[in-house]
Amino acid sequence: MATGFYWDERCFWHAGGNYALTLPVGGLVQPQVSGGLPESPETKRRLKNLMDVTGLSAELDQRSAAPADRETLERVHPASYLDAFKDLSEAHGGEIGHHAPFGRGGFEIAALSAGLACAAVHDVAKGTLANAYALTRPPGHHCEPAAPMGFCLLANIAIAIEAALADNLVKRVAVLDWDVHHGNGTEKIFYDRDDVLTISFHQEGNYPPTSGGIEDRGKGAGEGANINLPMHAGSGHTAYLHAVERVAIPALEAFRPDIIIVACGFDASMVDPLARMQATSATYAGMTQRIKDAADRLCQGRLVLVHEGGYSEAYVPFCGHATIATLAGSAVAAPDPMLPSFDIRQPSPAFDAFLRRSIDDMAAKLGL
Incomplete structure (x- = not known):
């Protein structure tokens, strides 16, 4: 069976309006032509372009999907x-959460992004694909049920999980979130559930700054x-692989899921503007393997x-x-x-060595 690759050009058209990180535009803050939203289409578009140029895209089963419906x-x-999201989207766009702006038509694009995740999970769970990658945009792991935040407007992965559970395709789901920011939305949605295991690796105190504690x-x-x-700022290749081996894999083995979903952010890379970690393309390949x-x-x-993220x-593109x-x-390399x-x-x-000892200490506290 093939590896599925879910994407849609319309997801690249999501816009956040005039937005410059958390700073007001004006005074000594010069506006950016792009509007200033760090979550831009270019990271995703360039990844897809690189895959096309190397020939990797041709080896994948490329698919789109319908937007996630209201049910x-x-x-x-x-x-x-x-309703509030859709009404503002149809009017002119705006912002109804924390750092989660959108332009006109943003609701439909977010529903399409969720639909890509749903289709990927459905097809892998059903056994028609070996595994899959969903190039979703806007991202979703910060979005809580009624509180969009951190560029996330709908909880893509949670929506896909609930759809697969409702269709009786799976009974136990594990989510590993290696985006550099805490997956607070996924955590909140499943916090009182024992059928979904949620694991988040994130830079301590980054975003959201008050969530993601080991306790x-x-x-x-x-x-x-x-x-x-x-994880401590400055964690690099060895620390991330150690975290997978020392924490994620033992937790997965104990939980015995029917499917594993990775919230795949590339913002733990060495040059990401919104974090202070030192992962490389080899780190992501190693964690994936x-x-x-x-x-x-x-x-x-x-x-x-x-x-998810990556800015x-x-x-x-190289990490992806x-x-x-x-x-x-695939043997196709970039x-x-x-x-x-x-x-x-x-x-x-x-x-x-200090970073790995810190991970060992946390693993012990977690009972792993």
């Missing part, structure tokens, strides 16, 4: 939120089914990666290409011109 969206989001383990039936690994191997052992290879237009080629078991320099700049042996 599917309401399994996660209340009608009041969807947040879930509640009620979900006690122990939520795992946060707040380890989780792919775990999926082969635990859930018949059922693995879906859903695109370096120059480097996201390495990830998707690894997922597909040699990373920055990797030699980035390897030299990895944490010193002493700092790297």
Whole structure:
């Protein structure tokens, strides 16, 4: 079976309006022609272009999907939120959350993004594809049921999970979020559930700055089914691979999911403007291979990666290409011109040892 690749040109047309990080435009803050939204289409478009140029795209089963319908969206989001979002989208766009602006037609594009995630999870869970990558935009892991935030307008992965559960395609789902920011939305949606394991690796204190603590383990039936690994700034290749091996894989083995979904952000890379980590394209390939191997052992290879953050237009394409080629078991390569320099700049042996000890200490606290 093939690796599916879900994408749609219309997702690249999502716009955030006049937005310059968290700073007001004016005075000494010069507006940007693009509007200033760090979550731009270029990181995704350049990834797809690179895949086309190298020939990787030709090896994948490329698909689009229908937008998620109202019934599917309401399994996660209340009608009041969807109505407010749709009304503002039809008027002129704007912002109804925290750092989550959108232009006119933003509701339809967000529903399409959720639809791509739903289709990828559905087709892999049903067994028509070996695994899949969904190039979703806008992203979703920060969006809470009634509170969009952090560029996320609909909770793509949660919506896809609920759809697969409703269709009786799966009973137990594991989510590994290696976006550099805490997956607060996914956590909140499933916090009191024991049928969905949520694991988030993130830079400690980044975004949202007050969430993602190791002590947040879930509640009620979900006690122990939520795992946060707040990692130190400066964590690099070795630390990330150690986190996968020391925390993610033991947790997955204990949970025994029917499918694994990765919230795949590339913003832990060395040159991302919104974080301070030191991952490289080789890091993402290494994490993908380890989780792919775990999926082969635990859930018949059922693995879906859903695109989240990553804000370096120059480097996201190389991280994404390495990830998707690894997922597909492809020999098609896009040699990373920055990797030699980035390897030299990895944490010193002493700092790297400290980072790995910190992960070991957190794993012990988590009972892993």
